[in-house]
Amino acid sequence: MFDVEMFITKANRVHMKKLVLDTCIAFLGRTISQSEFRVKNGSSYVKDELYYRLNVRPNKNMTASTFWETFIHKLVFDNECLIVQSDDGDLLLADDFQHIEYAVYEDVFVNVTVKDYTFQRSFKQNEVIHLRYRNEKLTPLIDSLFTDYGDLFGRILNSQKRKNQIRGTVDMDMLAAKSPQHQAKLQEFIDNMYKAVGEKDVAIIPQQPGFKYEEKSNGGKTGQSVDEINKVTNGFFNQVAMALGIPTSLVYGEMADVEKQTKNYMLFTVKPLLKKLADEANVKFFEKDEYLAGQKIDIKCISYQSIFDLATSIDKLISSSAFTGNEIRQEVGYDPSDDPKLDKHYITKNYAEMSHDEGGEKQNDNEH
Known part of the structure; x- marks a missing residue:
């Protein structure tokens, strides 16, 4: 055998994982971002500075919809999210932080970083809005799931590529091919031939003395269909959506029983998440006496x-x-x-x- 490169490349399947995660998290983020954060004082609702921050302009660089979409993305992807308040009242999403936990004292957050700025001060638990999405991180589960689905996806994809693959053979003069000079010519010939076939609509391959190129088609053999690739992709998508509590029929845009699916999605996925966010906001923005007197944050989700x-x-x-x-x-x-x-x-x-x-x-x- 000669040391000749055959242009074997490995399929990159990371895009499937990123596409599924971004689709599911963005779907949940768009739903939450349409909610209205209302400030209630007794039996009536008021529109004050806090209402403006939560619903219009949380900080100088983000609108409320963008802010809450980013919040959901960080919360689901990282399993926790931290919101701090600057000296001028802006609500900022922390990109990185260190969480120091205590048993009987308040937790402390240090090295809080927003974009390229790192706060030199520490934040106590009662000064921030800190949420965990679930007890355990979702990322290891998705990574292990993707390992199996990604390997299966790659095998089916490679099989589909081989199904209609155009293959070529090169006959050579064995006596001439033993010399290093002829081996170099052979490699150059294969390189140029592969480049011409891949880039040009009409590729003319000249015959060389001692070299004979012949093209063979493998299209007649059966193999995995494109539907098999879609089934694997949808299978991984369904597993991730189920882990996030999102009915796949809503993401796919199916119209059958859409109202029932939407009701279940709002009842078991969106409202518990909004309840968790409202509880955290009420603790951080109001004192105990104020809350018992009727002051609280009430989140109104979109009507389905x-x-x-x-x-x-x-x-x-x-x-x-x-x-x-x-x-x-x-x-x-x-x-x-x-x-x-x-x-x-x-x-x-x-x-x-x-x-x-x-x-x-x-x-x-x-x-x-």
Whole structure:
């Protein structure tokens, strides 16, 4: 055998892992970024400096939507995220930090770095917003999963490439090819031939004395189809989406049972994450007495129900006398109305006001 290079290259499969992670994390980040962080004071909502920071401009360089998308990406990918507040009130996402944990004292964060700036001071736990995504890091799980899927993906990809591969053979004069000069000519001939076939639409390969090139096609043999490659990619995608709690049908854009899938996604993935963020924000922005007095951060997530479905649900809740109009308004995120009629209970589909007499309850005679 001659020491001749055959241009064997290894497929790079890192793009599959990055594509799946970015797709799933970005999907979750876009959902969270559409939420409204409302500042509640008693029974009413106020729009103050904190509201502006959380919903419009957290810092000088980021809008709120970009800020929370980046927050989710750091939280899921790194399993934890740290938000610190600068001296002028800006909310900053830490790119790197060192977490010193204690058993009975407050944890301390040191070497907090935002972009290229490292704070020289330390931050206590009550001065920052610090969240962990889950008990264990998700990255080792995805890495081990990708090892198996990536190897399978590479094997099927290489098999598919070989299926319709154009192969060539070179016959040579054995007596002439033994000399180093002829071996160098042979290597140069193969290099030029490979370059011409790969780069040109029409490649003319001249015949050389002692060298004979013949092209052979392998297209007639069966092999793995492109569908097999897609199945492996989708399999890895489904596993990562399941680990993040995202229904794959939503990411794929499937329309079947989209409302049920969206409801499960909002109920079991988005709302628990928003609850965790709201609890952390309430602890850091309000004292215990303020919170017990009714001051808190209330996060309103996006509605997945249509106006018609929402109106139908409200109609049933009010007509059954289970809730008043103002109770419904507060539940869906609006301030209570000053109209006294919205503080009364109604029954029947005609919204007749309930009245009380000595014999019990009866409906008004003027229901319409």
